[in-house]
Amino acid sequence: MSEFLWVVYPYLCLMLLLVGMLTRYNYDQIGWTSKSSELLEKRLLRLGSLLFHWGIIFVFLGHVAGLLIPIGVYEALGVSEHLYHLTAMAMGGITGLMALAGLLVLLWRRLSVRRVLRNTAPADFVALGFLIATVALGLSMTLIYNVSHLPYEYRTTVGPWIRGVLLLHPDAALMAHVPLILQLHILTALALFAVSPFTRLVHIFSLPLAYLRRAPMQYRRRGAAAAYVEDRRDGGR
Amino acid sequence: MRVKAQVAMVMNLDKCIGCHTCSVTCKNTWTNRSGAEYMWFNNVETKPGIGYPKRWEDQEHYRGGWQLRGGKLQLRAGGPIEKLVQIFHNPDLPEIDDYYEPWTYDYENLIASPERRYQPVARPRSQLTGEPMDEPRWGPNWEDDLAGAPEHAKKDPDLKGLEAHVAFEYEQAFMFYLPRICEHCLNPACVAACPSGAMYKREEDGIVLVDQEACRGWRFCVSACPYKKVYFNWQTHKAEKCTFCYPRIEAGLPTVCSETCVGRIRYLGVVLYDADRVKEAASVPDEKDLLRSQLSVFLDPSDPAVIAAAREAGITDAWIEAAQRSPVYKMAVQWGIALPLHPEYRTLPMVWYVPPLSPIMSHLEETRPATTADEILPAIDAMRIPMEYLANLLAAGDVDVIRGVLRRLATMRAFLRGKTLGLPRDESLLAAAGLTEEQVEDMVRLLGIAKYDERFVIPTGRREGEEDLQALQGGCSLDDVLPPAGAFAQGVRPIELRAAPKGEPR
Structure with a gap:
């Protein structure tokens, strides 16, 4: 069971993410959008969307800092365990609360504003549901478990495990004694990755950073566009 | 010099009768789909009025178009960094109610209703929610013929500076129609504001389009367009806009709105322009110089140097010849009777307007028509439509520009009237307006009696450079x-x- 949960299941989810994204990118450009409903409702969106997006961006950066950077780096830099966990709990708590509050506002908006509700696809609820579950579990780990118990040192268990998964050396044994809440958080997060190619979440991969450097005016020539399509069909010759 | 060609449009407001045929045929062709019900690539507004979406001209509110900041041309709503920071919520985006809640009627009820004491009715039903609506509250021509004007037309941003002089009592009211489509600008703010690079201007005919596959629904084009002519499809979640009927233009046919115009107010023609000078022209410090600077970007299609540069840029002789016969070039450059809509937005728009004249002259003409140079200027200044209003709409507030255009139009009428009635000829009449007799004859023909192929001079799309389709087949x-x-x-x-x-x- 442990092998399935911490070796097979993660790769299943990540493969769904990878293959799903690539397939959709290749076959569904026309449906690849942020699915904004701002035109239909602006006021609640402003509160919910801003709280959620900025919250989740910093939550993501926090996960990079906590999971991908080995504990040795912090020790070498002289960051004590106490200082690390205090910072992680404060930052993670604040930004996690922002994200969760934003998600709840967005859910309330989607349910209560008729125009938005009537134009909601099941996939929108799927994305919202998995996001809420994942963020709520992660937040309860940070704010409830860590406060009521001792701060959990995931940098020696979950951290190495996740780096192992990414480097194709997964070790399920590392996850054996991880608290249940954290285990559930990881499993729902993986499920979120798995469903994301089939939802509006694809827009994460369209963050338009190229906009910062491109020329403001864009010209296209008809013939050139046709030639471009031709090139792709010929396998990019 | 980097020569590019554009198929541009001029609308003669003097002849618009506000019949909305252009809007209806455009809608049937392009936006008769779910998610696009509220979109009118072409709509006709009655001016003065706040329009569709409400107060679209108020750039303090929507922050559309460009502005000079520290001498540099910038999007009014900010550059790429500000855009990325606001990507999760665009504060400048209009809401659907600023346009209107699209609706249909329960037509079924008229047929299927059982026999009742009262006639069955077709109730309006929202196309956003499918629920009945008690009363539609706005639409693309809600203020038709000044409907409701005493209540809200005073909020028309073009009335700025002359609120005190304008009354909406029946006797003093003035109005004219303003048909609006995408301006297919030389310096389009929507293109510059698109984070995905999905919007582009076509090199060969200047048409501005949205690549539906590349659009990610970031919505900045909608708020960046100061004319509010890029729309967000709330069902496909992508931006859509007037296509200038490019499949027709490529085939040498006029746009649907032009083709079906009952008053024949629309003209289509090629304008050659220098793409290297666009930014410079949009950056002149004084708003009132924008008309002149935009005109300076247009190239003279009869100039041998321009012809040589155009050929070098791959523009075919058919297009150069069309540019030489272009009705748009004649009206905008040679005769100076067409003006861009709100040049102060600095987008260098390419759908120009001949300002309306007739409702103004008529009440003076009742007694005796003005036929001499001395009589024309006072007549223009006593017009029913305040010149300041037209100046706010078409000349960045420069009344002298409007006076000059109206003077040329009035002179044309006076000259022809004198000629037709055999009145003694006033030699100073044409000279005072800076026109020659030949020009006036041409103007009369183009504005009054020009046929289909004179109003629409459109070369077919160029296919020479493309693949050998016959061989591919x-x-x-x-x-x-x-x-x-x-x-x-x-x-x-x-x-x-x-x-x-x-x-x-x-």
């Missing part, structure tokens, strides 16, 4: 890899069966 996907007869034939008769080089008949 009969071609095999392996042609470039193997000879048509297959791999084994190659060894037997290699010379005869070698694939023909591209361009040769097969």
Whole structure:
């Protein structure tokens, strides 16, 4: 069971993410959008969307800092365990609360504003549901478990495990004694990755950073566009 | 000099009767789909009025178009960094109610209703929620013929500075129609504001389009367009806009709105312009110089140097010849009777307008028509439509520009009237307006009696540079890899069966 949960299941989810994204990118450009409903409702969106997006961006950066950077780096830099966990709990708590509050506002908006509700696809609820579950579990780990118990040192268990998964050396044994809440958080997060190619979440991969450097005016020539399509069909010759 | 060509439009507001045929035919062609019900690529507004979406001209509110900040041309709503920071919520985006809640009627009820004491009615039903609506509250022509004007037309941003003089009592009211489509600008703010690079201007005919596959629904084009002519489809979640009927233009046909215009107010023609000078022209410090600077970007299609540069840029002789016969070039450049809509937005728009004249002159003409140079200027200044209003709409507030245009139009009428009635000829009349007799004759013909192929001078799309379609039609996907007869034939008769080089008949 442990092998399935911490070796097979993660790769299943990540493969769904990878293959799903690539397939959709290749076959569904026309449906690849942020699915904004701002035109239909602006006021609640402003509160919910801003709280959620900025919250989740910093939550993501926090996960990079906590999971991908080995504990040795912090020790070498002289960051004590106490200082690390205090910072992680404060930052993670604040930004996690922002994200969760934003998600709840967005859910309330989607349910209560008729125009938005009537134009909601099941996939929108799927994305919202998995996001809420994942963020709520992660937040309860940070704010409830860590406060009521001792701060959990995931940098020696979950951290190495996740780096192992990414480097194709997964070790399920590392996850054996991880608290249940954290285990559930990881499993729902993986499920979120798995469903994301089939939802509006694809827009994460369209963050338009190229906009910062491109020329403001864009010209296209008809013939050139046709030639471009031709090139792709010929396998990019 | 980097010569590019554009198919541009002029609308003669003097002749618009506000029949909305352009809007209806455009809608039936392009936006008769779910998610697009509220979109009118072409709509006709009654001015003065706040329009569709409400107060679209108020750039303090929507922050559309460009502005000079520290001498540098910038999007009014900010550059790429500000855009990325606001990507999760665009504060400048209009809401659907700023346009209107699209609706249909319960037509079914008229047929299916059982016999009742009262006639069955078709109730309005929202196309956003499917629920009945008590009363539609706004639409693309809600203020038709000044409907409701005493209540809200005073909020028209073009009335700025002359609120005190304008009354909406029946006797003093003035109005005219303003048909609006995408301006297909030389310096389009929507293109510059698109984070995905999905919007572009076509090099060969200047048409501004949205690449539906590249659009990610970030919505900045909608708020960046100061004319509010890029729309967000709330069902496909992508931006859509007037296409200038490019499939028709490519075939040498006018846009649907032009084709079906009952008053024949629309003109289409090629304008050659220098793409290298666009930014500079949009950056002149004084808003009132924008008309002149935009005109300076247009190139004289009869100038040998321009013709040579155009040919070098791949523009065919058919297009150069069309540019020489262009009704748009004549009206905008040679006669100076057409003006861009809100040049102060600095987008260098390419749908221009001949300001309306007739409702103004008529009440003076009742007594005796103005036929001499001395009489025309006072007549123009006493017009019913305040010149300041037209100046706010078409000349960045420069009344002298409007006076000059109206003067040329009035002079044309006076000259022709004098000629037709055999009145004594006032030699100073034409000279005072800076026109020659030949020009006036041409103006009369183009504005009054020009036929289809004079109003619409559109060369067909260029296909010379594209693939050999005829060869592709009969071609095999392996042609470039193997000879048509297959791999084994190659060894037997290699010379005869070698694939023909591209361009040769097969």
